[in-house]
Amino acid sequence: MKQSTLLALAAVFLTTPQANAWYPYSDKYNRWQAERPFLMAGLHNSVPKDKLDLRISRFRDAGLNTFIWAKPWNAMEYFREAHRQGIEWACWGRDNPDAVVEAMKIPGNSFVMSGDEPSGREKFEKHVRMSEWVRRTYPDTIQFINLSITKIDHDEMVAKCGPDVFSFDHYPLARDGTTHKHYLFDLDWGRHTAMQYRLPYWIYLQSYGRVEEKRDYAYRNPDEADMRFLVYTFLAHGGTGIQFFMYYGYEESMVLDTGVGRQGDSDGPTKYEHTVRTRCWHAVRDVAPEVQNLGRVLVNLRTSGRIGYVGNGELWDHPHPTYKFGPKEPLNHGPFKRHELLKEAEITHGTDRGLLIAFFDDEAGEEYFMVVNMMHGPNMSKMDGARPVRMRFAKSVEKVERLNRHSGRVEVLDTAPAGDAYRDLKLIFEGGTGELFKWSNGKPWATRE
CATH class of the missing domain: 2.60.40 (Immunoglobulin-like)
Structure with a gap:
């Protein structure tokens, strides 16, 4: 469908008075959602292989139902173990169709994220090509581009990438105790785009902390009230899927590996025995059952x-x-x-x-x-x-x-x-x-x- 046609349809939808604001999602998405609970996913960011069963169980035990890894070549064993434990897996495309093809031989895929945070024209066009390839090669698979919400035109992204959901990431909890002043504005902007194109609304939420000299990149590790604030404000904006950016193993992540340095630097092999579940992991585990109970209704609203x-x-x-x-x-x-x-x-x-x-x-x-x-x-x-x-x-x-x-x-x-x-x-x-x-x-x- 041409971009001009999409924009015209969106304009009609937004300007036509509606007594009932409900609208259908695509048949493809409805089939996908009918087979699954409310999406609660975690992005892994390190792939040590020891005691893989226990590492994957950390996801399930936190109330998550989907395991995500950005680079599929490095995570085939993780995908197999996730499937064995009864949780689905998902991967990023990373402009690497061969890796996606190999991963898709493993049962239990939930979706493919065709690209992440396009900010320049060259990177965006790569994501466009990858999304076209995923749609053509796996027409029944949910695919989307995840945005840094301020760095690209939403209309162009929808027109060229044809996402099955609208998704972006936001990490608003600063280390100095403040909350990003435009977080709620950005949530409503995402809501607006999702409504405009009648797309389900997903997000990557902050679930780690880190020390940085630049204030905008110095995050705090969310505790219970922080995590609930992130989750419930998103649900109140019509959210239908949550992905937690875990930074598994790194400093102040949901699961901290005490043998791993900052951003994955390590003097030796990581060991499961070094891992510790942090306050953020417990905060996610605490809220996850509530999301599933409410999600049985929210996915229909x-x-x-x-x-x-x-x-x-x-x-x-x-x-x-x-x-x-x-x-x-x-x-x-x-x-x-x-x-x-x-x-x-x-x-x-x-x-x-x-x-x-x-x-x-x-x-x-x-x-x-x-x-x-x-x-x-x-x-x-x-x-x-x-x-x-x-x-x-x-x-x-x-x-x-x-x-x-x-x-x-x-x-x-x-x-x-x-x-x-x-x-x-x-x-x-x-x-x-x-x-x-x-x-x-x-x-x-x-x-x-």
Whole structure:
């Protein structure tokens, strides 16, 4: 399909009023998703061969269901072991079709990432050729180019690479304790592109730390509240697949190898006995079951309307960035605007880093909403960041339904009168954590069985 045709279709989609924001993904993607749980993947970045079964089990034990390695020539044994342990594997193309062909002889492939972070014309054209080759050679395989979101025109990438998902990476947690001020803007930009082209929305999330002289590249190792903030803000933007950039074995990675130096430098062979699971590994393991429970619904929903914020604006109240390749239309986020039924929300006690409020639709036109407590920070557990939240509804809302993150079951919650015009619901939200709600109207949740 020509780029002009794609842009015209996107313009029609974005400008046509829609009572229901739900839209279908491609048949190819639907077939892929129907056979799998919500994607929770980890990118490995070193390939020692000792005790391979135990190394791969670290992925499974953290709640991950897909093993990724960038250079397939180096990871064939890892792919075989992942398949043996019942988790899928994926690889990058790295402009090396021969390696992909050899890897694809191994059962259990999930997808092929045709390229990563194209920033210059020459590199981008290589990725274009690789994506064309993957689509032609493996037409039933999910393929995509992963972006550094600010370094390439999204429309050109979609038109030339034909991705099956929209994916980018973001590592916003700085070593000095701050969070990148444009992280939430960038999440909404990714949401906009995914909606524009009706693509599933994936991301690589930060799951390691490192020491660097340049502040923008000095990351902290996420703890519980940090990891939940990353995961739940992405889910609230309509995310349907998470990939963790693990840097397995390196400094402050999910699994640290004490015999390996910075960025993989080593005086000798790595040993499994030297490996240690860090706080980030435990944070991923802690949140992964919740993602799978919520994911049974989220994969059937589509993000809709405005991303709203209330409370402290340090994470969201900034002038829009001026990127070389930026959004071509205004994005739809900012201070929360009163909804017909949800009038307001607030953190009623404790340090406030704001709440995020997002809405979704299912295919039947049912509306859902997610509220995220954005409290997070260095060395902060989910309970350190827990805050009481009051949600105020129209007086007609006597009950709301919530999908329990731990059991996956739907709960009916009673609201309480708040004067003559409103009703309130008060809950404790753990640090960085979101809750998924639906209006209690007798209609079923769009749950995968």
